Amino acid sequence: MDSSLTFRSGIKDVLPTVFGYIGVGLAFGIVAHTSHLGLWMVAGLSFIVYAGSAQFIITSMLLAQDPITSIILSTFLVNSRMILMSTSLAQYFRHESLTRNILLGSLVTDETFALAMNKQNHTAGKLSFAWQSAANLIAYLVWGVATLVGAYLGGLIKNPDQFGFDFALTAMFIGLVYLQLISDRKLGVRLQLLVMAFVALIYYFAIGLISENMALLVATAAGCLFGMEMKKCR
Amino acid sequence: MSLTELWIILGCAAVTLLSRVLPFVFVKQLQMPEWLLSFLTFVPITIMTALTCQGLFIAHPGHLATVNWENLWAAIPATIAGILTKSLLAVVVVGIAAMACLRYFGL
Structure with a gap:
């Protein structure tokens, strides 16, 4: 590319x-x-x-x-x-x-x-x-x-x-x-890896409770909020 | 095509099109607040991670999810191909070939 x-x-x-x-x-x-x-x-x-x-x-x-x-x-x-x-x-x-x-x-x-x-x-x-x-x-x-x-x-x-x-x-x-x-x-590898691990964890637990598509949304939104907080901490 | 099918196509097309197009219209007309822009910078990595997880976990409603081992095994050579080549095509081709091998040898 x-x-x-x-x-x-x-x-x-x-x-x-x-x-x-x-x-x-x-x-x-x-x-x-x-x-x-x-x-x-x-x-x-x-x-x-x-x-x-x-x-x-x-x-x-x-x-x-x-x-x-x-x-x-x-x-x-x-x-x-x-x-x-x-x-x-x-x-x-x-x-x-x-x-x-x-x-x-x-x-x-x-x-x-x-x-x-x-x-x-x-x-x-x-x-x-x-x-x-x-x-x-x-x-x-x-x-x-x-x-x-x-x-x-x-x-x-x-x-x-x-x-x-x-x-x-x-x-x-x-x-x-x-x-x-x-x-x-802009975000860097470390922050993104942290966010990815968080999203995977939320998604893993969420699909036991809600549909896969809702879990997708919940994990995405939670991951974004988590990322915003982590970025502030840096 | 039956009348029911026609209504389903029109209805589903309408909700899908609105979800896709309305954000473009709003973003063009309005200035987004800073927190929303910050939130959106994380959308690519989070949504792509979640979509990848969809392929790697198997949901069992009411119970903990399990790992889709077949996909996880095929994901390993695919990821290595990505690290070595940085090419999307290589990841997809190696992934498909790995999965075909797994199934052929019945692993």
């Missing part, structure tokens, strides 16, 4: 994360197929809702014939971390027009957010509309196509896990968190 912020370098930077999208996208397509969702429903979920993990939850709730309102509420809760990520990411685009802000915001994901946070460590804290749009669009298209291919092939692949693709997502986050750790000079 270098300091170039063009559309082309956005495409280059997002490519490693594409493996994660393909792995999880195929998996979603296969799950959707076995849950008897039609191709149009898969396309609607991937291209209109575009919500990664929430799509799995919507699919299982549809299968369980849960009411529409609780499906929508669950989607909101699972995606509420988007509020935190978008608020962070938006800081870099305040000088851009409102239209451009809305365009960028509409395609934010965990991965493109994390990628952008890594990128700005190499560009003296700057991001560009062109770079972010490239990352967003590639991620969006690859996700949508991978889920459709998965749904189409659903009946053919008996056991996609044997190729290890289900680990792509975790591997991607390991890579992203490591790159963040070594390149965020």
